Each structure stands twice: as structure tokens, then as C-alpha cells.
Amino acid sequence: MVGVTSNTMQSTMQALAMSASRKNVSRNFKEAFARVLLNETGVTLSAGAVSQESMDRELQMALRLAGYSGDTAAGAADAGPPDESNKVGTWSDDAEELMKLVQQLGPRNPNLSSEQYLKPFFRHLCLPSLAIRELDDDVARFARLRFLDVSQNNLTCIDNVPPNLKYLKVYNNPISQISCKPTPSLCFLGLGYSKIGSDGLKQAARRFKNLLSLDLCFSEVANFQEVVTPLAPLPKLRHLCLAGSPVGVMPFYRVQVLRWLPQLHVLDGVAAADEEQADVQMLVASSAPLRQRPQTLRFGLQLQKLVGLRRLLEPVAEAILAERSKRAPAEEAAPPAEEEEQDDIVKACASGSLRLKLELPDGTWTETSEYRFRNLEELAAIKAAAGEDGPPPLDQIFLAGVGTPVKEPLYFDLDVGEEGSEVHGEVLQEDGLLRLSRWLRKGLAVKFFFREAPPNAPEGEAAVAPPASEGAEGEEGENAAPAPELPEEVELGGTVLALDAYLWRSGTDVAEEARAAGQLPESPAPWRLEVTDAQVVLTKDFLQPGVQVPPMDSKAAKKVNKDDISLLSVVIELHAGEAPPLQEEPPPPVADPKAKAKAKK
Numbered sequence: 001m002v003g004v005t006s007n008t009m010q011s012t013m014q015a016l017a018m019s020a021s022r023k024n025v026s027r028n029f030k031e032a033f034a035r036v037l038l039n040e041t042g043v044t045l046s047a048g049a050v051s052q053e054s055m056d057r058e059l060q061m062a063l064r065l066a067g068y069s070g071d072t073a074a075g076a077a078d079a080g081p082p083d084e085s086n087k088v089g090t091w092s093d094d095a096e097e098l099m100k101l102v103q104q105l106g107p108r109n110p111n112l113s114s115e116q117y118l119k120p121f122f123r124h125l126c127l128p129s130l131a132i133r134e135l136d137d138d139v140a141r142f143a144r145l146r147f148l149d150v151s152q153n154n155l156t157c158i159d160n161v162p163p164n165l166k167y168l169k170v171y172n173n174p175i176s177q178i179s180c181k182p183t184p185s186l187c188f189l190g191l192g193y194s195k196i197g198s199d200g201l202k203q204a205a206r207r208f209k210n211l212l213s214l215d216l217c218f219s220e221v222a223n224f225q226e227v228v229t230p231l232a233p234l235p236k237l238r239h240l241c242l243a244g245s246p247v248g249v250m251p252f253y254r255v256q257v258l259r260w261l262p263q264l265h266v267l268d269g270v271a272a273a274d275e276e277q278a279d280v281q282m283l284v285a286s287s288a289p290l291r292q293r294p295q296t297l298r299f300g301l302q303l304q305k306l307v308g309l310r311r312l313l314e315p316v317a318e319a320i321l322a323e324r325s326k327r328a329p330a331e332e333a334a335p336p337a338e339e340e341e342q343d344d345i346v347k348a349c350a351s352g353s354l355r356l357k358l359e360l361p362d363g364t365w366t367e368t369s370e371y372r373f374r375n376l377e378e379l380a381a382i383k384a385a386a387g388e389d390g391p392p393p394l395d396q397i398f399l400a401g402v403g404t405p406v407k408e409p410l411y412f413d414l415d416v417g418e419e420g421s422e423v424h425g426e427v428l429q430e431d432g433l434l435r436l437s438r439w440l441r442k443g444l445a446v447k448f449f450f451r452e453a454p455p456n457a458p459e460g461e462a463a464v465a466p467p468a469s470e471g472a473e474g475e476e477g478e479n480a481a482p483a484p485e486l487p488e489e490v491e492l493g494g495t496v497l498a499l500d501a502y503l504w505r506s507g508t509d510v511a512e513e514a515r516a517a518g519q520l521p522e523s524p525a526p527w528r529l530e531v532t533d534a535q536v537v538l539t540k541d542f543l544q545p546g547v548q549v550p551p552m553d554s555k556a557a558k559k560v561n562k563d564d565i566s567l568l569s570v571v572i573e574l575h576a577g578e579a580p581p582l583q584e585e586p587p588p589p590v591a592d593p594k595a596k597a598k599a600k601k
Contacts (some may be wrong), residue, residue: 029150030138032130037118040091041098042107048114055111062104093124093147120144128152135160135180151190161186170194171215178203184210192217192241198226205230211237217268218244218441218503222418222433224290228260235263243268243504244441246433249297249416251524251575252509256291259283270506279510286519293416293433295423300411300526300576301358301444303368303399308566309354310345310395312492312538316450317348324348327455343383346393350376351453355489356402358446361414361432361439368402368410370451378588400583409579440499443550446568447494448536452487493538495568497531498550502574527574536566 027035034045092098098121105112112118119141125148132153137160142148145162151171158178161168165183169190176195186208196204197220204214211234219242221227227247231237240261242248248268250256258264258272259280265271272280321344353370360366374382379393386392403409415423416432423432509524537547 027131028134028136028138029127029132030136032127032132033125033138036091036127036130040095041102043102043113043118044107045115045118046110046113048110048116050111050114050117052111055105055109055117058105058109058111059101091126092122094122115141123147125149176200178207180207182207182209184208186210187212187236188215189213190215191219192244193219195220197221198223198230201226202230205234209234213237213239215239215241216245217241220246220431220434222246222431223293224250224256224260227257228290231261237261237263239266240264241268244437246431246437248503248505249433249437249440249574250291250293251522252291252520254505255279255283255508255510255520260290268504268506273508276508279508279515282510282515282518283520288519291520293418295415295417295421296413297416297436297574298411298576299414300409300573300579302571302573302580303356303402303410304569304571305396305398305400306536306566306568307396308536309397310392311566312448312536313345313349313394313450315538316452316490316492317345320348320452343393346376346379349373349394349450349452350379353451354397354492355449355451356446357449358410358444360412361436365447366412367405369405369407371397371399371402373397374588382588398583398585401585403582407582409582411576411579437503440502443496443498443500443548444572445494445496446534446536447542448492449489450492451489454486491539493536493566494542494547495534495536496548496550497534497568497570497572499529499572501529502527523577524575526576529572529574530570531572532567532569534568534570536568 037043037045101112107113119138120143122142123144123146125142125145127148127150129152132150132155135150135155135158139160139162142162143164145165147167148162148165149169151169151173153170153173155170155173155175156177158168158170158175158180161180161183163183164185166185167188168186171190172193174195175191176197177200187210189204189208189211191200191204192215194200194216196216201216201221204211214231214237221242222245224247227242231240240257242257247253254267255276257267258276262280350373352373354373355370356368357365358368373379373394383390383393413424414432414436415426415428416436417423417428418433419428419431421428421432505527509527510520511525514520534550535547537544541547
């Protein structure tokens with residue numbers, strides 16, 4: 001009988017998705033199903049009636065013609081070697097059974113292609129990435145369907161679902177509303193990466209009252225009340241996932257959810273531990289009310305060190321020395337033999353300065369204070385003290401003394417109030433907690449900038465202009481010499497620090513002191529994250545996907561030779577407490593007289 005070639009069968013779903021993306025096609029569920037059916041099986045859906053008696057006679061005839069008269073259809077299809085030319089895809093677990101019928105009856109058989117036969121035929125369907133905009137009422141004709149996956153489409157509302165559906169996956173859709181009829185058979189609903197909020201969650205709870213598992217990961221749920229109020233009446237709910245959603249960043253998130261949804265066994269994929277259950281009972285005994293959202297949340301960044309700085313400085317040093325050679329008189333163009341042996345990066349960057357810029361959740365960039373490089377004499381002493389086996393000068397720098405421009409620790413009170421609320425005298429234009437969770441998913445962008453020492457700066461002095469309070473109107477007043485004009489800052493490179501770990505926490509935040517007191521404090525202990533190997537890349541590589549989307553697990557990062565890259569070490573705190581003081585950099589070693597004399601030549 002007529003079959004479908006292997007070329008047609010391969011990668012059909014991917015081709016449909018690419019075609020829909022190119023043409024910006026938007027279709028309803030009925031249209032999408034018909035297209036997939038045609039491309040996967042060669043069957044064109046028809047509106048004709050089905051005659052089961054006629055279809056059975058045709059199947060028996062097909063068996064006799066194939067030499068399997070008296071065998072069942074399944075037995076006939078399984079006889080002989082497997083047919084490698086008609087492999088089916090993953091669009092349905094029922095596809096293999098359907099393809100056997102297509103091989104026996106042909107794709108144009110009126111009974112096989114009838115909607116009356118085909119739609120009740122399916123028990124399992126996967127139709128992702130097909131630009132489906134609507135679950136139209138045709139969905140109700142799939143009366144036997146138990147599993148439906150329509151993830152990564154354009155759905156904004158769940159309008160209809162099959163009447164006996166048990167598993168519904170609608171991940172990565174901009175869904176905010178659920179308006180379908182009540183479906184008591186549904187036991188799993190996957191709404192992750194959607195725009196579902198308070199209203200949509202209430203609608204889901206009213207329509208799917210027998211849910212066992214609900215996945216709301218990376219949704220827009222931002223308040224405890226949005227979770228507890230609609231889900232408390234669902235007695236069968238055992239699994240709930242809110243990881244990545246704004247509510248997961250709230251203080252004491254896990255113990256609060258488990259306290260007010262006692263029917264839960266698993267939260268965010270982690271079973272409630274005995275310790276958490278004891279904390280829940282403590283809250284019950286204390287009659288503590290449900291926590292309200294805070295207006296601000298404290299975030300802290302403690303810079304530690306940067307290793308491999310020379311790799312970032314190398315392109316800049318080359319440009320600086322080339323520019324200096326142009327400015328130098330012809331007779332001084334050839335340096336003495338001793339200077340030829342001198343480190344080019346040290347010659348170009350000594351007495352310069354380094355500054356960092358950080359992107360905050362609201363999209364603004366904040367600057368740090370400047371880290372001032374040592375002068376030639378001090379760098380020569382550092383090189384002599386390190387010896388031949390030690391790191392070269394300007395390769396490893398101590399950043400624990402870098403803070404804000406006014407030398408305060410890099411700690412920030414982030415606005416996390418609701419949209420329209422007033423925080424710090426400003427009205428929030430979007431939900432602050434939602435904005436924070438998006439920032440945590442994106443990561444903390446850090447950029448590095450270098451400023452060359454002014455050409456006329458005295459040797460041994462820093463390449464940075466003094467603070468405004470120092471050089472303004474002193475005792476000498478107008479007689480003071482004008483400060484040298486500073487060269488422009490040059491961007492060296494940057495990195496994105498992965499903060500995903502804050503969105504998927506598995507442990508309790510309740511400390512022993514709180515258990516002893518029998519109540520929760522206002523804020524949990526700081527959520528501390530130590531990053532020791534954040535790869536800093538040159539500016540030309542900053543927009544590479546591997547930089548902009550760093551792996552959550554550092555072990556998953558690509559193995560690279562640490563001698564060829566720059567690595568930043570930092571300590572990050574969310575729900576940070578009191579900021580520790582900035583640390584002073586250790587003084588340079590005492591300059592060796594010989595190194596000092598050589599540096600002056």
C-alpha cells in the first residue's frame with residue numbers, strides 16, 4: 001500500500017516550526033494538528049463519516065493481499081524484518097500504530113482520514129513550536145486524549161481542553177488567563193515560563209480541582225497570597241514547583257508555603273525534610289500570620305581578586321605604546337637595550353587605574369571606585385619579590401578594597417515593592433520583585449575599564465584625578481596648578497555572574513536561634529554565593545552566548561586552560577545584612593635598590 005518516505009518523516013516538526021517562524025504564521029489547534037498529520041503520515045484530514053464495518057473489511061483484504069490472511073493486523077505488521085524506511089517521530093506515542101494502518105489502507109482511505117475516526121484515535125499528542133495561538137473548541141473532539149503538550153507556542157489563554165485529559169503541558173507560552181470548562185480528570189498542569197499571575201492561578205484552581213502536580217516555575221507569581229489563597233482548597237495537590245518565580249526570592253519562602261499548603265509533599269522538586277516540617281509546626285504553634293512582601297531587599301557584592309589581568313591589558317598596552325611611539329621625537333624612537341627587555345604591559349599600564357561597572361536590576365549601571373596600579377618602581381619590586389616562578393606584575397590584583405565611588409561597600413537596597421507602590425520616594429512602574437527575578441535569571445553583568453596615566457604625570461604618582469574635595473579650593477586656591485587632563489577610559493572586557501542559584505533553593509532559611517525563640521526574624525541569614533572562577537573575556541567576546549548565559553553549575557562550564565583566561569572571584573549576598581568594611585591592599589614589597597635604579601633608567 002501507499003507509504004510515507006523516510007525523507008518526509010525526518011525532522012518534520014522542526015521544518016514546520018522553522019516555516020512558521022519565517023512566515024510569522026499563527027494558527028489554531030485544529031489547523032496545526034491537520035498540518036502535522038499531513039506531514040507525518042500523508043493523511044489529509046476529512047470531514048466525512050467513518051464506517052467501522054467497511055474499515056474492518058478493508059483491513060482484512062489488505063492482510064490477504066500481503067499474504068497474512070488469518071493473522072491479526074498487529075501480527076501481520078510485526079512479521080518479517082523491521083521497515084527502516086517508515087520510522088515515526090516523537091509527535092505522538094500513537095504514531096506507530098497509526099502508521100501501520102496507513103501502510104495497510106493508504107493515506108487516502110476515506111475511513112482512515114475521517115475526523116470521526118482520527119481525533120478519538122489519539123491518546124497522546126505533542127505539538128510544540130507550531131505558532132498555535134488558540135486551543136479552539138475542536139480540541140473537545142479528542143475524547144480519548146490523555147496527554148497533550150503544546151509548549152513553545154503563542155497561547156495567551158487556555159480556552160479549551162480535551163474532556164478526559166490528564167496531563168497538560170503549556171510551557172513557554174505567554175498565558176495569563178484560563179477560561180476552559182472545568183476538567184476534573186486533569187492531574188498535571190505545566191504552566192512554567194508563562195505570564196500566569198494571581199488571576200490566572202485562581203482560574204486554574206477553580207477549573208482543575210483534582211490536580212496532583214502543578215508546575216509554575218519561572219512564572220510571574222510574586223506574592224504568598226497569590227499562591228496560598230487559590231491553592232489551599234486543592235486537597236489532592238502534592239507537588240508544586242515555583243522555582244524561578246518572584247515569590248521564591250521572598251524571605252523564608254519554603255517554610256511559608258509548606259505552612260499554608262500542608263497537603264504538599266514536594267516543593268520545587270525537593271521533598272519536605274523533617275527539619276522543615278518541624279519549622280512548619282513552630283509557625284503553627286506561634287500562630288504567625290502569612291508574611292507580607294518587603295519593600296526593599298538588600299544585595300551585596302564583595303570583590304575579591306582578578307587573576308589573568310594581563311590578558312585583558314595586552315591589546316590596550318599595544319595600542320598605548322604605538323601611540324607613544326608616534327608622539328616621541330625621532331631620536332628617542334629607539335629605546336635603550338635595557339628598556340627593550342622591559343615588560344610592555346608594565347610600561348604601558350603602570351600608574352594607570354581600573355574601574356568596574358555593574359548592571360543593577362532596573363537596568364542602570366553603577367560605577368565602583370578606581371583601583372590604582374602601582375608605578376614602575378613598585379612593580380619592579382613586586383617582580384623581584386615574586387621571583388622567576390611567581391606571577392608577572394599586573395597579572396593578579398587584590399580588589400577587596402574596591403567599593404562605591406565614595407569608598408563604601410558595594411551593598412544596595414533594591415526596590416521590590418508592587419507595581420504602583422512608592423519606594424524611596426519613587427513610584428514603581430513595574431513589579432520590583434518580578435524585575436529582580438528576571439535580573440537573577442539574566443545574571444549580574446560586570447564590565448572592566450582601564451585609564452592610562454596622564455603623559456605628564458610625575459613618576460610615582462597615581463594616574464587618577466584627586467577627589468573633588470581635595471583639589472578644589474584649598475589654601476593655595478587659584479594659584480594651584482591645574483590637574484593634568486585624564487585620558488579616556490577604555491573598556492577591557494567583562495563577564496556575567498550567574499545568579500540562578502538564588503531562584504532554585506532547596507534548604508530551609510530558619511536558623512537555630514529562630515527555632516530557640518519559637519518565631520521567625522524579619523530577615524533570614526544572608527543567602528551567600530561564592531564565585532571563584534567567573535571568566536572575564538575581552539570586549540569583542542562579551543556578547544557571546546556562553547558569556548551572556550553562564551551555566552548555573554560551574555562544573556558544566558567548558559574546560560579551558562586557566563593560564564589563558566582571566567578569572568574574577570567575588571562573594572555575593574542576597575538578603576544581605578550589615579556590610580563588612582573594605583579591606584586595604586597589602587603594601588608592596590620594599591623596592592630592591594638595583595631594581596629601583598633600573599626603573600629610573
